[in-house]
Amino acid sequence: MAQKSFEDYMECPFHLAMSVLEGRWKFAILYVLSARGTLRFKELxxxxxxxxxxxxxxELKHLESHGIVRRVPYATVPPKVEYSLTDIGISVSPVIDEISKWGEQYLASVDPSTS
Amino acid sequence: MAQKSFEDYMECPFHLAMSVLEGRWKFAILYVLSARGTLRFKELxxxxxxxxxxxxxxELKHLESHGIVRRVPYATVPPKVEYSLTDIGISVSPVIDEISKWGEQYLASVDPSTS
DNA sequence: GTTCCTAGGAACACAAAGGTAACTATTGCG
DNA sequence: CGCAATAGTTACCTTTGTGTTCCTAGGAAC
Known part of the structure; x- marks a missing residue:
């Protein structure tokens, strides 16, 4: 299977998005940054x-390299680095929200007593 | 790291959803089933x-076991098995749509000439 | 008669993902 | 003095994910 280039993904916004957001932790990281704003490394x-x-x-490096997360280091001791979403990172929020909403629906469909 | 149980995830709809939809191919499969309806195995x-x-x-077995995909086999030769989304599977569509929308925004932010 | 088609299952092997432990530098606290 | 705290980095090792190949049944097309 040949490696897909950025150009290949450009044809399909969905696959382009998934190529950036794929992975076990990315959505989870975006979820907490979206919900809680700026966080330090250890807080994250x-x-x-x-x-x-x-x-x-x-994962943070990956997200930063794609312009989704902003990294702001401070030259203090102990070190302090703050992470937050960029504008394009903030625009992932609707995705997160829909996933949460679906999670509620799924829970209700599996366990009707909770709805 | 201890294995998370369904009960652990129930607290957070987002993590519950991700525990079901995680993986390299699941969103992609749901994407095509959502867009094209019923499909045979080879078509998928x-x-x-x-x-x-x-x-x-x-992935289809996983999705079927979670009630997201419906599998309908026919006793013909050559074999024929049709896959489609269940109701709860159809309700993933808004997530897919938001991912696509975000892909467009992301593309525009990376390559403004396309917008 | 030979070959193709479908919807997988089983066994094997490798690559990628992920975890763990150890280490750094400097300041503050007791 | 000795320890804690932060934000990582690196090396090493295990686990999981994924690909590859081979296999089946029976009708249809050639």
Missing amino acids: ERSVPGISTRMLTK | ERSVPGISTRMLTK
């Missing part, structure tokens, strides 16, 4: 249940 | 670019 680590330091840095 | 395989037979069967 504590807010995304189960993620490891390594994965968090990797 | 051809419609999801890059997926292998094995992954398609695995």
Whole structure:
């Protein structure tokens, strides 16, 4: 299977989006940044249940390199780095909201007593 | 890291949804089923670019076991099996749509000449 | 008679994803 | 002094994901 280029994905907005947002942690990170605004690295680590330091840095780098997350480091000791969503990052919120909404519907369909 | 149970996810609709929809191919499969309705196995395989037979069967089984996809086999030769979305599966469409919309916005933000 | 078509299942192997532990630098606190 | 705290990085190892190949049944087309 040949590697897809950016140009290949451009044809289909859906696949373009998924090529950027795919992965086990990206939506979860965007979810907490969307809900809670600016967060420091360790705050994020504590807010995304189960993620490891390594994965968090990797995913944040990926999101930053795609312009979705903003990274603002401070030259203090101990170090302080703040992460927040960029404008295009904020525009992922409707996706997050729809996923949450669907989660509620799914829960209701699986366990009608909760609705 | 301990395995999360369904009950753990129930607290948060977002994480519940992601626990069901996570994976490289699930959104893509739902995308084509949502757009094209009922499809046979091979049609699906051809419609999801890059997926292998094995992954398609695995993902379809997963989605079927969660009540998102309906599987209707026919006792013909050659075999014929039709896949379609259930009601709760159809309700994923808004998520798909928002992802597509975001893809367009993202494309425009990366390459303003396209908007 | 030979070959093609479908909807997978089984076994095998490799690559990618992810976890864990150790390490850094500097300041503040007790 | 000794320890905690932050934001990572690196090396090493395990787990999972995914691809590949081979296989089936029986009618249809050649």
